[in-house]
Amino acid sequence: MGLHRWWQVKLVTLSLFLSCLVGGSQSYFYDRESLDDFLRKQANKETERLRKGVLSNVYLPSNFTGMEVSVVRLRSFSLWSRGMNYSSFNLPPRIVLQPNAKRIAILFENLGNWSSNYYNVPNHTMVASVFGVMAYSSSETAFVDEKINFTTHGDPIRIRFPHVDQHGENDTPICAKFRAGGLVKFKNMTKPYVCEVYSQGHYTLVVPSFPSPKEPNTRSHSKRFTKWWVLGFVIGFAGLVILVLILLALVKEAKKRRIRKMEKNSEGGELFDTFWIGESKLPSASMLRTQPTLEN
Incomplete structure (x- = not known):
């Protein structure tokens, strides 16, 4: 060349x-x-x-x-x-x-x-x-x-x-x-x-270069499937959180009812003084007792 x-x-x-x-x-x-x-x-x-x-x-x-x-x-x-x-x-x-x-x-x-x-x-x-x-x-x-x-x-x-x-x-x-x-x-x-x-x-x-009408568009189908899967997951998770909150509320309410029942039963008995030891509240009997009397 x-x-x-x-x-x-x-x-x-x-x-x-x-x-x-x-x-x-x-x-x-x-x-x-x-x-x-x-x-x-x-x-x-x-x-x-x-x-x-x-x-x-x-x-x-x-x-x-x-x-x-x-x-x-x-x-x-x-x-x-x-x-x-x-x-x-x-x-x-x-x-x-x-x-x-x-x-x-x-x-x-x-x-x-x-x-x-x-x-x-x-x-x-x-x-x-x-x-x-x-x-x-x-x-x-x-x-x-x-x-x-x-x-x-x-x-x-x-x-x-x-x-x-x-x-x-x-x-x-x-x-x-x-x-x-x-x-x-x-x-x-x-x-x-x-x-x-x-x-x-x-x-x-x-x-x-685009798919013919008889052929399914696998890409759009995959996108739709992913969209519905994510939406279902979010709804399911939200439902689970709500269910847990409801159960906690029911347990708390049952505990309150049990405490109120115990307090109601205690009102029919003898009242005792109370005192505190640390964070615990305990009953205390009175120091005064009924004086004895002599029988004739």
């Missing part, structure tokens, strides 16, 4: 890292536009040895392992009249370019395990890699910076996703197209794992 290319890779890696830091509030980690510009520049190096109409893989640095990009150069009339088939992409005839260009270069992208670093879909889970098809105007020897939009006026562009992650039996994947500003457009599949689209861009398959 030459010194110039080495510095390019370092700068791109640094820009991706900075994008991760400043873009934390966004819905993705890395900047998509920076990635598109980097892939375009990498593909631009391949055009020096490309023949028209021949597809070529684009070299990517080792720190982008898992991402696959291919490029082809052709005349716009050839794309209009015959279309093009490549791997997972089927481009039909009658594709209209805006603005028009005599020669174009088309990039076919498979972001692989990098997909979730650049794209995500709120409330959905991606079950396939993000595939992209992008067009640029081209000169005899290289790209130019102008990006070209293309749309179909006949059959749709078909993108087939060969590798799809496992998903729920009741969850059928749907197509998702990523737009500028983080917007996403959804569309049902017409064939298993095939998206039919009408313009260039980046696409994937997604399923809803």
Whole structure:
């Protein structure tokens, strides 16, 4: 790798890292536009040895392992009249370019395990890699910076996703197209794992990330169970405290009744003086006794 290319890779890696830091509030980690510009520049190096109409893989640095990009150069009339088939992409005839260009270069992208670093879909889970098809105007020897939009006026562009992650039996994947500003457009599949689209861009398959209506929400059920368990414990503890207080009151009242009964019984007998020894109150007999009398 030459010194110039080495510095390019370092700068791109640094820009991706900075994008991760400043873009934390966004819905993705890395900047998509920076990635598109980097892939375009990498593909631009391949055009020096490309023949028209021949597809070529684009070299990517080792720190982008898992991402696959291919490029082809052709005349716009050839794309209009015959279309093009490549791997997972089927481009039909009658594709209209805006603005028009005599020669174009088309990039076919498979972001692989990098997909979730650049794209995500709120409330959905991606079950396939993000595939992209992008067009640029081209000169005899290289790209130019102008990006070209293309749309179909006949059959749709078909993108087939060969590798799809496992998903729920009741969850059928749907197509998702990523737009500028983080917007996403959804569309049902017409064939298993095939998206039919009408313009260039980046696409994937997604399923809803929330449970389907037929599946019980175990988390909410657990929360409800915990709530009722805590409420039952509080009510039971309060009831036990009240019961103990009632029993103590009954015991105290029974003791008072027994003391009153003893005092009532003592009123019918002889009264004795009392005296205290420490904290104890004891009866005391009088020292005066009945004087004896002499009998005649």
